[in-house]
Amino acid sequence: xxxxxxxxxxxxxxxxxxxxxxxxxxxxxxxxxxxxxxxxxxxxxxxxxxxxxxxxxxxxxxxxxxxxxxxxxxxxxxxxxxxxxxxxxxxxxxxxxxxxxxxxxxxxxxxxxxxxxxxxxxxxxxxxxxxxxxxxxxxxxxxxxxxxxxxxxxxxxxxxxxxxxxxxxxxxxxxxxxxxxxxxxxxxxxxxxxxxxxxxxxxxxxxxxxxxxxxxxxxxxxxxxxxxxxxxxxxxxxxxxxxxxxxxxxxxxxxxxxxxxxxxxxxxxxxxxxxxxxxxxxxxxxxxxxxxxxxxxxxxxxxxxxxxxxxxxxxxxxxxxxxxxxx
Numbered sequence: 001x002x003x004x005x006x007x008x009x010x011x012x013x014x015x016x017x018x019x020x021x022x023x024x025x026x027x028x029x030x031x032x033x034x035x036x037x038x039x040x041x042x043x044x045x046x047x048x049x050x051x052x053x054x055x056x057x058x059x060x061x062x063x064x065x066x067x068x069x070x071x072x073x074x075x076x077x078x079x080x081x082x083x084x085x086x087x088x089x090x091x092x093x094x095x096x097x098x099x100x101x102x103x104x105x106x107x108x109x110x111x112x113x114x115x116x117x118x119x120x121x122x123x124x125x126x127x128x129x130x131x132x133x134x135x136x137x138x139x140x141x142x143x144x145x146x147x148x149x150x151x152x153x154x155x156x157x158x159x160x161x162x163x164x165x166x167x168x169x170x171x172x173x174x175x176x177x178x179x180x181x182x183x184x185x186x187x188x189x190x191x192x193x194x195x196x197x198x199x200x201x202x203x204x205x206x207x208x209x210x211x212x213x214x215x216x217x218x219x220x221x222x223x224x225x226x227x228x229x230x231x232x233x234x235x236x237x238x239x240x241x242x243x244x245x246x247x248x249x250x251x252x253x254x255x256x257x258x259x260x261x262x263x264x265x266x267x268x269x270x271x272x273x274x275x276x277x278x279x280x281x282x283x284x285x286x287x288x289x290x291x292x293x294x295x296x297x298x299x300x301x302x303x304x305x306x307x308x309x310x311x312x313x314x315x316x317x318x319x320x321x322x323x324x325x326x327x
Contacts, residue, residue: 002043002116003325006109007034007317008093008100009150010188010282010291012233013248014226016255018144018161019201020136021208022219028161029226031172031233032150033182034317037093039105040324043113044087051076054089071107074134079114086117094312098190099283104147107131108321116323124320125169128152142201154320156182158230178236183316185238185293187300189271189309191264193287204255221251242278242293249280264290267307274303 009032017028046052053059053072064082067073072088088110096102108131115122122130131148135141145167149159153169156179160168174182207215225248232240249268253259260268264281267290271279275296282289289312294300301311 001325001327002113002323004041004043004109004113004116004321005038005324006041006105006112006151006321007154007319008037008039008102008105009034009147010100010186010289011146012156013229013244014223015146015248015252016144016204017219017223017226018146018159019142019205019208020144021205022216023145023161024163026216026220026223027163028144029158029223030144030146030161031156031158031226031229032146033156034150034154034320035100035314036317037100037312037314038317039093039102039109040091041106041109041113042087042089042091043117045117046085046087049083049085051084052087054087070139071103071134072110074138075107075110075114078130078134079111079118081114081118097287099281099288101147101151101283103135103141103143104131104149105151105321107134108148108151112321112323116326124152124154125149125167127321128167142205144201150320152321155318156233156316158226172230173234175236178233178238179316181236181238182233183314185295185297187292187294187297188282188289188312188314189267189292189304190289190312191267191281191287191309193261193263200255200259215255218251218255222248225251238293239277245278245280245291245293252280261287267304267309270303270307271300275300 012031012033014030018030022028051061053069061067064076094100108127111127111130128149132145135143145161156172158170225244229244271292275294276292279292282291
């Protein structure tokens with residue numbers, strides 16, 4: 001029995017610039033943080049000559065090529081396991097489609113577990129590269145690279161995505177006071193809506209690849225906001241960071257009509273009137289979690305309860321994708 005665990009994430013700056021359609025021309029930059037909410041993958045070798053895969057569905061097949069789940073199928077192909085006698089199951093602390101990077105966490109946890117099963121060491125950055133290869137290069141999903149990299153590496157980390165596919169991974173240099181402030185004063189609230197990010201990201205990809213000047217200018221701005229967010233965090237200026245979150249959200253909303261909704265906009269405005277210094281919707285948009293930075297937390301929590309939004313408390317994860325049990 002092998003149990004692999006991979007953290008989910010929140011984005012702190014530069015989101016959207018990690019897509020190949022942008023970084024292969026302009027270089028991307030993202031700050032992300034891993035949190036202690038996880039995707040778990042269990043692998044158990046069986047005595048039966050079949051492969052069982054359990055997620056939101058149940059599959060029992062004879063060969064890897066018959067698997068319907070695309071990430072599981074391609075991961076087994078990549079690991080050269082055409083007919084494994086395995087039971088593979090996934091669980092998660094948070095539903096998929098909530099903007100916390102669950103697909104990247106799933107991919108990295110699965111690959112980490114399979115490497116352990118084959119007794120092969122893999123570094124965090126190589127793990128992230130392999131996960132990106134499956135999702136972006138093989139499956140052609142319209143996703144970026146931040147989810148796989150922050151899941152694999154953990155921490156509060158800046159990533160620079162170069163046109164030649166190199167990725168620089170550098171932990172942010174935060175004081176203990178700043179780290180404590182982020183953990184205490186960043187609050188996540190579930191909007192109650194899940195969504196597929198594909199339509200929003202496809203639209204961004206098409207416009208970026210087509211040279212849409214407004215879209216490219218917007219992404220340039222997002223990258224600059226990422227750089228400014230890093231500076232604010234590293235000097236411990238939390239009010240500046242909170243204001244940058246607001247600017248980030250306004251620029252992000254512009255990218256797609258599906259990015260927000262009247263309900264999300266109303267909740268955001270309510271939070272701003274009740275103690276939130278800054279905030280944004282996590283992920284590609286359309287649903288999931290609203291994140292706010294607030295000093296008057298009791299007031300904000302009371303307002304969000306009245307709006308029927310559920311809080312999810314968290315801490316940061318500094319381990320990244322890891323094996324938590326093996327027997």
